Amino acid sequence: MSELSIWTEKYRPKKLDEVVAQQHVIERLKAWVKEKSIPNLLFAGSAGVGKTTTALALARELFGDKWSENFLETNASDERGIDVVRGKIKDFARIRSMGSDFKIIFLDEADALTSEAQQALRRTMEKYSGACRFILSCNYSSRLIDPIQSRCVVFRFKGLTKPDVENYMKKISEKENLQIDQTGLDAIYEVSEGDMRKATNLLQACSVYEKITPEIVYSVSASAKPKDVRAMLDLAISGNFPEAKKKLYDMLINQGIAAEDIIRETHRNIFDLQIPEEKKLKLIEKIGEYEFRLNQGGTPEIQLTALLANFLQ
16 A cells, blocks of 8 residues: 555546546547637536546646646535625636636536525626636536526536446556455445445555455445345345344444445345335335435334335235
8 A cells, every 4th residue: 555645636537538437528628628718517417427527637638737726616515605606706706817818617516506606606607707617516407597507518427337437446456556356346336336436435445454355345334235135135025024133233233334325225135036026116115215214313223124024024
């Protein structure tokens, strides 16, 4: 293992060509880089698929060594009120750019902005359209008001596939001299669910071990092991409720796994159970109901035991 550093930053792609799996976005951005001009952009997609990385790489290619002077990054989930738009963003927009016709303001998690802040942002985008370009990043573009969406070219980032994540993990593993086999890579993808940032952080957390195995991955991430959840469900379906409950409590109490993770893994296993399809549909409906109860503050042990009882029936 090398010196202490955050791998998500250490191995973050610096060029557009290095960005993983978003070729439909990268090709159009590269064409604008050649023209040395871009419109306002809206990047929409799930977490960890490369939205922030793409924005940073775009700024580097547009501005070269002076990219940091011409680039402002702010996170709307931390500063989501109207003050950040009227203050920080407007102050940056007023200052002339260094060696370029415009500057870039990157607003991460823009869908967290309040409605008042979004209205103020719309007016700021109009007023400083000649001096600034805005790149908005969000998980759900529908939460942004229409006047903002209409002022941007929208790019929808695809979820990363298993080969995308695995290849990236292999590159990092080679550079860090880590021992990890295919089963370890499978486990990292399973836990990260296609979130490259989460996968990279998990790989770094596992790097203190001599060899990275699925057991280590699930232990470090405090995630439910698929085989444990499957064993619990098989016990419940076969009518052995006491043993199924014992397995559940082992995961909750001894392993310290979050109830939400157990429910998520239960949902994944539903489709492979040897039960009639109509019963699978009813159980899926129940899983949704009990996940909602947990989100509303229900006691994990009670809610999951009740859910397990539905499998017995």
